Amino acid sequence: MNLTAFLFRRLWQMIPTLLGVVLLVFLLFNWVGGDPAYVLAGKMANPDDIANIRHQLGVDRPLWEQLLIFVSQIVTGDFGNSWATREPVSEIFRTRLGPSLVLLVPMLVLETLVAIVVALTVAALRGSVLDRTLMVTSTVMMSISLLVYIIVGQYVFASLLGWFPVKGWSDHLWRNLTTYAVLPILLGLMVSVAPSVRLYRTFILDEVGQDYVRTARAKGLSERRILLVHVLRNAAIPIVTNVLMGLPALLTGAFLLERFFAIPGIGREIIMAVERSDFPIIKAATVYVAMATLLANLLGDLLYRVLDPRVHFE
Amino acid sequence: MLLSVRDLRIDFQVSRNERLSAVNGVSFDVPERTTLALVGESGSGKSVTALSILGLLPKPVAQVASESRILWNDQNILGFDAPRLRALRGKEIGIIFQEPMSSLNPVFSIGTQLMEGLRLHMGLSRRQAQRRALDLLAEVGIPDPGRRLDDYPHQLSGGQQQRVMIAMAISCQPRLLIADEPTTALDVTIQRQILDLIADLQQRHAMAVLFITHDLALVGEIATQVVVMKQGEVREAGSLRQVFDAPRDAYTRALLACRPPLGVRPQRLRVIEDFMGDGQGTATPGVRSRGVSPGDEIVLEVRNLDKDFLIRDGLWHKRPFHAVKGASLRLARGKTVGIVGESGSGKTTLGLTIAGLLGADGGQILFSGLDLRQPGSVDTMALKRRIQIVFQNPYASLNPRFTVGDILTEPLMLHGIGRNAADRSAMARELLGRVGLPRDALQRYPHEFSGGQRQRIAIARCLTVKPEILICDESVSALDVSVQAQVLNLLQDLQDEFQMSYLFISHDLAVVHYMSDQVLVMHDGVVVESGDADEVYAHPQHPYTRRLLLAIPKGV
Numbered sequence: 080m081n082l083t084a085f086l087f088r089r090l091w092q093m094i095p096t097l098l099g100v101v102l103l104v105f106l107l108f109n110w111v112g113g114d115p116a117y118v119l120a121g122k123m124a125n126p127d128d129i130a131n132i133r134h135q136l137g138v139d140r141p142l143w144e145q146l147l148i149f150v151s152q153i154v155t156g157d158f159g160n161s162w163a164t165r166e167p168v169s170e171i172f173r174t175r176l177g178p179s180l181v182l183l184v185p186m187l188v189l190e191t192l193v194a195i196v197v198a199l200t201v202a203a204l205r206g207s208v209l210d211r212t213l214m215v216t217s218t219v220m221m222s223i224s225l226l227v228y229i230i231v232g233q234y235v236f237a238s239l240l241g242w243f244p245v246k247g248w249s250d251h252l253w254r255n256l257t258t259y260a261v262l263p264i265l266l267g268l269m270v271s272v273a274p275s276v277r278l279y280r281t282f283i284l285d286e287v288g289q290d291y292v293r294t295a296r297a298k299g300l301s302e303r304r305i306l307l308v309h310v311l312r313n314a315a316i317p318i319v320t321n322v323l324m325g326l327p328a329l330l331t332g333a334f335l336l337e338r339f340f341a342i343p344g345i346g347r348e349i350i351m352a353v354e355r356s357d358f359p360i361i362k363a364a365t366v367y368v369a370m371a372t373l374l375a376n377l378l379g380d381l382l383y384r385v386l387d388p389r390v391h392f393e
Numbered sequence: 394m395l396l397s398v399r400d401l402r403i404d405f406q407v408s409r410n411e412r413l414s415a416v417n418g419v420s421f422d423v424p425e426r427t428t429l430a431l432v433g434e435s436g437s438g439k440s441v442t443a444l445s446i447l448g449l450l451p452k453p454v455a456q457v458a459s460e461s462r463i464l465w466n467d468q469n470i471l472g473f474d475a476p477r478l479r480a481l482r483g484k485e486i487g488i489i490f491q492e493p494m495s496s497l498n499p500v501f502s503i504g505t506q507l508m509e510g511l512r513l514h515m516g517l518s519r520r521q522a523q524r525r526a527l528d529l530l531a532e533v534g535i536p537d538p539g540r541r542l543d544d545y546p547h548q549l550s551g552g553q554q555q556r557v558m559i560a561m562a563i564s565c566q567p568r569l570l571i572a573d574e575p576t577t578a579l580d581v582t583i584q585r586q587i588l589d590l591i592a593d594l595q596q597r598h599a600m601a602v603l604f605i606t607h608d609l610a611l612v613g614e615i616a617t618q619v620v621v622m623k624q625g626e627v628r629e630a631g632s633l634r635q636v637f638d639a640p641r642d643a644y645t646r647a648l649l650a651c652r653p654p655l656g657v658r659p660q661r662l663r664v665i666e667d668f669m670g671d672g673q674g675t676a677t678p679g680v681r682s683r684g685v686s687p688g689d690e691i692v693l694e695v696r697n698l699d700k701d702f703l704i705r706d707g708l709w710h711k712r713p714f715h716a717v718k719g720a721s722l723r724l725a726r727g728k729t730v731g732i733v734g735e736s737g738s739g740k741t742t743l744g745l746t747i748a749g750l751l752g753a754d755g756g757q758i759l760f761s762g763l764d765l766r767q768p769g770s771v772d773t774m775a776l777k778r779r780i781q782i783v784f785q786n787p788y789a790s791l792n793p794r795f796t797v798g799d800i801l802t803e804p805l806m807l808h809g810i811g812r813n814a815a816d817r818s819a820m821a822r823e824l825l826g827r828v829g830l831p832r833d834a835l836q837r838y839p840h841e842f843s844g845g846q847r848q849r850i851a852i853a854r855c856l857t858v859k860p861e862i863l864i865c866d867e868s869v870s871a872l873d874v875s876v877q878a879q880v881l882n883l884l885q886d887l888q889d890e891f892q893m894s895y896l897f898i899s900h901d902l903a904v905v906h907y908m909s910d911q912v913l914v915m916h917d918g919v920v921v922e923s924g925d926a927d928e929v930y931a932h933p934q935h936p937y938t939r940r941l942l943l944a945i946p947k948g949v
Contacts, residue, residue: 289495290490290496291497291499293449294490294497296447296449296482297447298482298483298510298513299479299480299482299484299513300483312498312500312501316500387500388500388502388547389499389545389547
């Protein structure tokens, strides 16, 4: 099957999945979300105010009508205004997503690179003291809460040593990347690298035990070439899957890091929206993440074709 | 002497305080330009020996004794450092393995993999290496090598993959080629081609070949010198003639005798115990006559059976792949119909469809006069009881979490046989004795048994429900030849005793001939020839049958 047919079929198949997500979000919110009018109107509200607010929000209309509006919002990409702040939802995502990505994209890239390098090293020395030490260290590292890293990190590296600003954000990408985002990225890595190392190590060890590695050795290749060319190329297939699975999460930001480092990211907005039952923002975030997941899957399938000649578009 | 192995001892450190001796004082010589066969069953240490020559054993686990020597041109390979060992590998000594598919890296083209060694050892440029790779592919008989260079391993057939492995192994003009069971995973006609290719290359390149195999019949085809190994020790060594014509060791004699001969059909196959130990063998003289007479009762009749698999084709379409096309057979009570064919011939699919494990797409399966394909015509539970199947892999087909007792009593319970648990367990115990297993095996788990014993368990499981038809799908193919003979004898005894009918599916023509009254030859889903076993083997009518029979290794 050729590429176009494959893409067409996959995009076609996304529609029912997406409809399912939409329906689920809508029903869940209507069943367990509570009435936003009460939240918005505050303690002193009288029934008229509430009815008024309900009318403004459109939650007094029949369910099917609300669902129809929801679907049209998805199609147009306009999710209306936040119920809490009146700010257009599109505006919120436009301005808050940037800072989150400045934080999270370098983190994902670094996490992947560091994890692969460490995993290759420990796989090459498997069973040795270094291997065991690194494995124990990574377990310890991932067992400590991010909060601990943040508090200690801010105190030691920012406040005490003054290597980084304690918190803050600017309007310039480069300045953010080189100054404000550095410490949060490093602290985030402390928690996120270790699980990846452990996972990638097993991927690589799985490959090291394969027959083709024995063949490569029998050809007289160096251990270095065997690992970097033969093994890594095969281990790349599950590694890529793992990285792609992490992509949709970029859209929901990193609440803790954003909060403690005063970064105006999307993570904070989403947490606040959940607290306030701010349905438009939650709807948008859920739909975006669902779409991103489907697209990441599709991207993954395309990448497999590049990485693994055995995979066909089926 | 090109290669001398002296007092090779290899232990495996299985756990902190458990060592397992894999090779125990093995010595042999490989002179220049000769083919030496290292023969033995599983666990004999033959592959471990071969891998140790190139230092390919897993490092901390496999420990070679300090007094052992592997001399290559009088230099001890075991003392080589890593760079010297790498210069030897692929350059002076090439090696090919049993599984060509997994031995090739799946994500690199065969051209890339071929050129890798050439560029490393011969210092060729990309362009030169590519030209040489083309020559090599042509030399090992890959058609249209120019187009094949960019193919990936999975795009080649098993035989072609092994040819590529061979091309890779000989690419740098090695002086020794180690072939570790190179044809075991291949069909018999492909095996014939690969053997011829190795013999031809050995002559042309004036190489020595160390040929490792479990199959003595192959040895006769290719080797001039033979070393027979058992449990890490050399039992016998000598020239081909001497080992085959006048074997000195009892084990060698047993190995030679326990393969079913093609010419005559002994009453029972001879087994290792006939030759070794206290001499309390079970061999009975006499020749078994086979064949079906017109008066025999037919228990199973298959008429024009079709089985398709759907393959996705294009954007929306699915296209049927005809795995079995119009197969017909008649199975008489107490008789055996053998089904032979190479991989992909549809023989297993036919067996599974008859057993009801796959649904048929056309034709009739008449069992005691009832059409099994008519819904509601028969009680399927009762039917399942009467047709049982023994699979190929005794390691994968038994549930590892079940005790042997569970395995044997489960079908009894399912079919409501036996009054209570004690009753059923007594039946199971009796069956264990019948298939030659100790009665205390009931409480043990499958992994505690050898491959042959596990296949006995699988057979006992079938016997629990007293089937009328037993389908043996490559049931002895994964077993060592000595164990194979025992299991075949067991199957034969059971047939004599219970008058069961067998559908005996195998790629092994000698085994099928030994077991069958009638045979079916399958090719690409079609039964190309069928008839009386002796008749088909003596006077094959179809060209494919002739080709198959010609490919059987004849021994000496």
